[in-house]
Amino acid sequence: MKTFFKTFFSLSLIFFTISCSDDETTAPPEEPIIEDTFIRAADMSFLPLIESENTIYYNASNQPENTLTTLKNAGCNTIRIRLWKNPTVNQSGFNEVKTFAQRVKQAGMKVWLTVHYSDTWADPGAQTTPVAWQSLSFADLKTEAVIYTSSILTEIQPDIFQIGNEINSGLLWPNGHLINNESQSLQLIAAISTKIRTQSPATKIMLHYAGIGSGATWFYNKMSTIDYDYIGLSYYPVWHGKSLTELKTTINLLGQTHNKKVLIAETAYPFTLQWNDWTNNILGLENQLIPAYPATPEGQKNFMLAIKNLLKETNGGFGFAYWGTEWLAFRGSESTNGSPWENQALWDFDHKLLPAIEVFNQD
Template sequence: MRKNLRISGLLILVMLLFSCSNSNEIGETQAVKVPITDDSFIRAADISFLPEIETSGAVLYNSNNQPENMITTLKNAGCNTIRIRLWKNPANGHSGLAEVKALAKRVKQAGMKVWLTVHYSDTWADPAVQNTPEEWKNLSFTDLKTAVANYTSTIITEINPDVIQIGNEINSGLLWPQGHLINQEVQSLSLLATASATIRAKAPDCKIMIHYAGVKASDCNWFFNKIKSVDYDYIGLSYYPIWHGKDVEVVKTAINTLGKTYNKKVIIAETAYPFTLDYNDWTNNIVGLDSQLVSGFPATPDGQKSFLLAIKTLVKESEYGLGFAYWGGEWISFKGNQAANGSTFENQAFYDFNNKALPVLQVFNK
């Protein structure tokens, strides 16, 4: 009897050892097969107005009609990067260094990357205007370069972004008149090079973007050929149908052509589309007519979603596309429905006129 028990015990021990061995092998095999998460495709939203909107007391709601912080809503939707503009000395403090630093901290705490748009101006900078900050307007060119280097160094130290734009939509340069690309080409390139060198020295892992408004091949090529001596990583392009044409396929062509010519990754840095042509305040909207729409994409919640999905798909299908950013998604009519100085983008936001999240946010899924 004791002999049989001894044999049974040995058999049980062997079985247990074999079972443990197999379990380890399976565990090791499963560990090897776990896919590495690749989230390098940029799905970004510019939410620069958010601090001002929150100060106003406006409440935003998620798709379940529950009050929710916009950063949380975007994170849950799949957004992985937040774009924030920075002005030098804005009149009301909004989009200044202190506010942007605080917003960037919240973004990082939420687990998203920070993409900083440095306007090198006290206010809006775009193809039509690139005003030098008041503080710098009487500086010699040598001193202006020093100011740019010092300011850029401060930005990197204080905010430490993952991506940084040297200027915003700098089709004709920045810091006019001294940095005008057509009238003062050498100086314009020198200012860009100064900012780039500062970033490389302070934050070698930070990606540098040069941002151009438009997707027309000849214009884009003229610009990026001009600035080819500048050290940067990403080409950023703005694409709004109202200004840049209604053929969305041009986006893919522009990305592939520029990417191949200049060996850069390309990002649609700004785009947007309406979910309605109605108004929610007394401020004229940028897009408000049927004639401004793209065929196949009506001004409806689903039409807005379909447009952004088309942009995302075109970027993904292109050889050099790295991502996209939606502009004005936060810019609801937060100053009241009778504000004459309210939002010009209320009908292109991520929220309907009751501040409830729209289906367009589904496009941010991975």
């Protein structure tokens, strides 16, 4: 009897060992976790203002939904937000942006902060120094810009810090004008960059130029002494040409020359040439379009998919931001101070989500 149990136990142990061994060898290997690094961003800077006027947005199922939820579910991983120093209008100020940035982080997305270093719109044609800084010497202006930068890092803690907006000719004019005061312009940008790198090493630094081609090449050559991570380009066919081939060539050249990641920091396209309020639209003519992409919901989607695919085919392409994502006609059909961009938003005239939302898919 004792021998029987001993034999049975031995056979059982062998069977158990073989079974476990078989399980271990046949178990499928764990798939590696691929980090989602390609930036799929939406500029939503107008959202706090539009929400304050009780605007309702609908998702693809025509159900009311928080826009950040809609974007996150679509695959958007970053929200771009504009920041003005002391705006005279009730938007894009420090407290509003800080609160909005917290919402974005709570929604599970990164914050890309566009710091204009101005009280109002900064772009290639205007880089107006904040009123509070206009009487300062250059040395004091640089100090104030660094202090302001530090407070942004402490209070808002962006993942991406864009130094200025479309700074083709520098920022904080006239002191920081890149053509008229090149040395001072580079000193300002370098001081801001150094502060970001020292105080918040994990924060990515972007420089932003509006356009492609030789102008972009000239600008980023000038920036060769600056410590930064991302090259940002604005690309709108109406202003920067209709050649996606030239856009791709520019991205490849800049990425290779400067060993940087390149993003299309701003782009957009219309889903119609019609209008939904009495605020003059920026786009409304057929000759403003790329012929291959008509102003239809599908045309808008296909343009954005072409942009995304183009970026992924280049050596430096690292992501994009859709501009004016949320800027629909929110003040009624007869408003003259509504939106000049409602035919380029990603929600239609009925506030329903458009097919171009597919560009945010992770693929």
